[in-house]
Amino acid sequence: MARFGTPEALSRLSVTDGLADSVELKALLAGPAGPAAEALTGRAAPTWSTRRSYLVDTPGLDLLRVGVEVRLRRRARGRYDLAVSARRVGSCARRGTPRGGRVELDVVPGGLWLDVEVRHDVDPGAAGRAIEGTGAGADLLSPAQRAWACHGGEDTVDNRRLRELRVHGPLVVSRVKVAAARWGLRRADLEHFRFPSGRERVELSTHCCPAEVAETVPAFERMLDEQQVVCAAAYRPRTAVWHDELADPVVRTN
Numbered sequence: 001m002a003r004f005g006t007p008e009a010l011s012r013l014s015v016t017d018g019l020a021d022s023v024e025l026k027a028l029l030a031g032p033a034g035p036a037a038e039a040l041t042g043r044a045a046p047t048w049s050t051r052r053s054y055l056v057d058t059p060g061l062d063l064l065r066v067g068v069e070v071r072l073r074r075r076a077r078g079r080y081d082l083a084v085s086a087r088r089v090g091s092c093a094r095r096g097t098p099r100g101g102r103v104e105l106d107v108v109p110g111g112l113w114l115d116v117e118v119r120h121d122v123d124p125g126a127a128g129r130a131i132e133g134t135g136a137g138a139d140l141l142s143p144a145q146r147a148w149a150c151h152g153g154e155d156t157v158d159n160r161r162l163r164e165l166r167v168h169g170p171l172v173v174s175r176v177k178v179a180a181a182r183w184g185l186r187r188a189d190l191e192h193f194r195f196p197s198g199r200e201r202v203e204l205s206t207h208c209c210p211a212e213v214a215e216t217v218p219a220f221e222r223m224l225d226e227q228q229v230v231c232a233a234a235y236r237p238r239t240a241v242w243h244d245e246l247a248d249p250v251v252r253t254n
Helices: 007-014 033-041 124-132 143-151 159-164 210-226 238-247
Strands: 022-028 049-057 068-074 080-089 102-108 111-122 166-178 188-194 200-208
Touching: 022 210, 033 166, 033 188, 033 200, 049 238, 068 124, 068 143, 080 124, 080 143, 102 210, 111 124, 111 143, 124 166, 143 159, 166 238, 200 210
Parallel strands: 022 102
Antiparallel strands: 022 200, 049 068, 049 166, 068 080, 080 111, 102 111, 166 188, 188 200
């Protein structure tokens, strides 16, 4: 069953020069993570890896409100990196992409957008202090990231608001790798997200280069159908869930 667009639309995406560095196909799943992992991997107890990430924003969510997400991620061996991402609806070209920025086309059932990201490694000590609340969140951003946070979104954010940045979270992310060669995919990732309030979501995704979109999408859809993985009725971005988390003072936590 086609979920991600007609063959004609996908063919147009695949030949658009300079649209993006990569493409990510994402599906929000309707069921729990455990049965989906077993169905996709064929194993009764697949191995999950777990990491933590954090949202960096003001108490009033000034960045999220203009379509900018700042993510602090704890990686292996105590390392951290920080990404400032701005979303652009549709498939417009690289207008205004910052130097060093990476452009990814996100394709979901019923929609697509460009995610323009500036990423850099963060000193573990500075990250730890920001998470604990003893260090300033703004200190984590490079000059290029500060500029992109203020000017990459749908509206401009006053640079002075960055002084109010704080770390929200953690978001606990558990991932299992899916060997997907039999469907013509390099691999797929199943991820389970648990937000601070206990909200959960399960996503399945795969990556390809723009020229491979027309072949990758039907392969991804075949994998969903053959393994009887049920997708949610509509895709809701994680940023929308973060907004729910932090806009409600009952579940607002750090």
